[in-house]
């Protein structure tokens with residue numbers, strides 16, 4: 001697949017979409033100025049409907065249904081080349097300039113093409129049609145969200161954590177911070193065991209050797225304390241987000257209530273509420289999760305590999321019946 005390049009008409013912005021509600025732009029520090037908005041010609045785009053045919057250089061994709069839609073994307077189940085089922089993701093323009101949408105698509109395509117790993121969603125194809133940008137991905141069965149709501153058995157939590165951590169270690173070895181590890185972005189496929197596939201690299205960052213980076217956009221519900229306190233994100237922030245996922249899987253409830261007002265959310269993250277709740281679980285796994293949720297990064301695990309070294313030593317893993325190594 002060719003690397004994405006700028007194609008299509010000159011700069012313009014889209015007319016559609018709803019404003020962001022759960023994601024927030026990080027405020028600029030004093031001394032930085034955003035570029036004043038330029039008057040740009042606007043184009044009106046039409047989202048694909050069921051039955052529509054999308055065309056790429058590789059063939060046609062017939063839209064069967066809408067799998068779901070998020071802030072900056074909509075995902076369609078399609079039957080495409082070789083009669084295979086795909087999850088075709090459209091980058092939702094959300095009234096942004098054309099160049100910005102293109103750049104987000106190009107970044108995500110490039111990341112997915114480079115980051116081939118059994119626990120990272122597989123990309124087959126990427127194309128543009130009628131000013132809209134698409135990625136054809138492997139179709140997974142459901143997001144992790146569908147498995148939450150009831151406490152999971154420790155053995156299952158650890159098996160999912162094992163795969164999640166393997167993917168996170170792989171990203172970190174490639175100097176990428178994902179930064180958006182919420183349950184909708186952790187996809188599950190079922191084979192002889194549930195297979196984890198990390199997706200959505202829309203706001204991921206390349207560290208380029210730096211220990212941390214200042215994100216432009218953050219997802220409120222999964223902000224690590226260093227994002228709240230100092231506005232930067234690092235590999236440890238990803239491990240904090242994995243800690244939030246493990247807490248949710250183990251207890252059936254999120255460490256931070258879903259409907260918290262923003263100020264209260266900030267207070268709880270800054271006050272170390274998630275870690276306190278994890279400690280209250282009162283089991284070795286609870287204590288391990290509490291360490292992932294420490295407020296200061298220096299007290300957290302230094303790598304996904306290190307988390308796994310502790311996880312695999314737990315009796316729930318050592319004495320498991322399910323998920324034996326093959």
Ligand SMILES: Nc1ncnc2c1ncn2[C@@H]1O[C@H](COP(=O)(O)OP(=O)(O)OP(=O)(O)O)[C@@H](O)[C@H]1O
Pocket residue numbers: 067068069070071072073074075087089121137138139140141142143180184185187199200
């Ligand atoms: N490859 C895939 N296979 C199956 N379902 C998918 C796939 N990719 C995404 N989905 C599902 O489609 C829905 C929309 O995904 P999308 O990435 O657009 O938004 P999101 O992750 O829910 O939110 P946000 O964009 O705010 O992070 C989600 O429920 C997601 O789990």
